[in-house]
Amino acid sequence: MESLETSITNKINKNIEEKFFSLKTDVENLNQEQVEQDKRLDFVEKQLRIRNLIIFGVKEEEKSYKELETLLIGIIKGNLEIDLSEMEIEFVKRIGKPNHEKTRPILFAVTTLGKKIDILKNKKKLIGTNSYIKEDYPKKIQEIRRSLQPLLEHELEQGNRAVIKYDKLVIIGKNTQKRQLSQSPCLEKDGNVEHTQELPKEPKSKKTKSSEQQRSITYYGSTKPKTPTHSIKTTNTPTTSSPQNRNTATALPQNIKK
Structure with missing residues (x-):
């Protein structure tokens, strides 16, 4: 009777352990999928903001979208000395709810990444004014x-x-x-x-033509690839300066006939 109870108990425990292990595996897989999903969402959000910029410290004097767009173009052209047209602005808006005590920043996006880089390179020209530019991060x-x-x-x-x-x-x-x-x-x-x-710089040395050609080739792995033997032809041309060489050259066909 005791052996039967022990057997039943062991079977129940075994089933519980198997189910627990299966649930644990499922939870780990779900966690891994969640991590990968978060990475994809972060990448998508980064791509959506990749051409966005934010200008802080610009007074709210505009009354329409057109006036805000004109104000933005005036800052980019006048202060940063960068040519910017209406066609190169994807959108422009104020961030947040209107507040008389605080000036809302301007969020805008340009149509090309190159134009954004040009603006960031020249943002130092706003030093001395009340305005400054930052990137739009999540x-x-x-x-x-x-x-x-x-x-x-x-x-x-x-x-x-x-x-x-x-x-x-x-x-x-x-x-x-x-x-x-x-x-x-x-x-x-x-x-x-x-x-x-940073690594120390190697001393300058005279470079030959062959060494410069070798530097233009990058080898991946521990050793350089060997020159294939089938692409190299070797020709033994006997010289006529000594009679011994002439004897060797004439004796060669006789060995082949044998």
């Missing part, structure tokens, strides 16, 4: 960048060159050389912080 990225700001200030105080790129803090190191080194830097990642260590 809220999740804004929180990450806000948390990285104290680390950025600390690195700058230490004399390091550092910059926040999207959701990463890139630390290049101290600027002790006048010119950027040409070799690829060593990159170490630590969460949202990337440490870049």
